[in-house]
Amino acid sequence: MPAPGAIKTLIADDQQSMRSLIRTSLNALGINQTREAADGEDALRALLAQPANLVITDFNMPKLDGLGLLRAIRAHGPISKTAVIMLTGRADRELVQRAVQFGVNNYLVKPFTTATLKEKIEAVFGPLE
Template identity: 70%
Template sequence: MPAAAALHVLVVDDQQTIRSLVRNSLQQLGVREIREASDGEIALREIITRPAHLVISDYNMPNLDGLGLLRAIRAHPPVQTTAFIMLTGRADRELVQRAVQFGVNNYLVKPFTVAQLKEKLEAVFGPLT
């Protein structure tokens, strides 16, 4: 994968504080192109209009949850290969299995550290330079 600075990321969470935390963590890793959405419906419109390399999405959101967003992205051919990391406060097996079934690339449990985020990104894209 190219440098972290070349990644385009869409961060989706209904809580502004979490979006800010993810944005700040990504910036510490060198990611510069970061967009945000406050729910899955907004995120889906955003990703179709302006594709990204990666979606980092919360699971539990109003309107369209993270699994619904993942399924919608995987069902839309122009963006179906977009990398997707599920961000969740619950690490329960059922959720993880359903996310894997729908094509999630990785998942990150809140709260997380910058090092954990980097590890998840590198598991998807390879070493960040």
């Protein structure tokens, strides 16, 4: 049962508006230690420099997509246990299955609500205090 304020989160999405929406939802849940990255490469660099407890990543991004980021996280020992929630604009069964194969912790379909985001986070970490 983690305290929301203790969860360090990295938001990776190529759309600024989506990063802002995710950050606002996280803040509403009390999760306020957030950083942002505009693509998977920036996210990976940020994680290597300063690990996070949770990565919320879009699937479709330039340079390194969400699956590539997930695979890179799982392959790199020091950050391999980082929780990853994949964000997608489509409930594509094949994409979800591939993400599960690579070790995604959960996924979230756009558009989403703060309540849905909370459910997905709690499915990974347990009930938030």
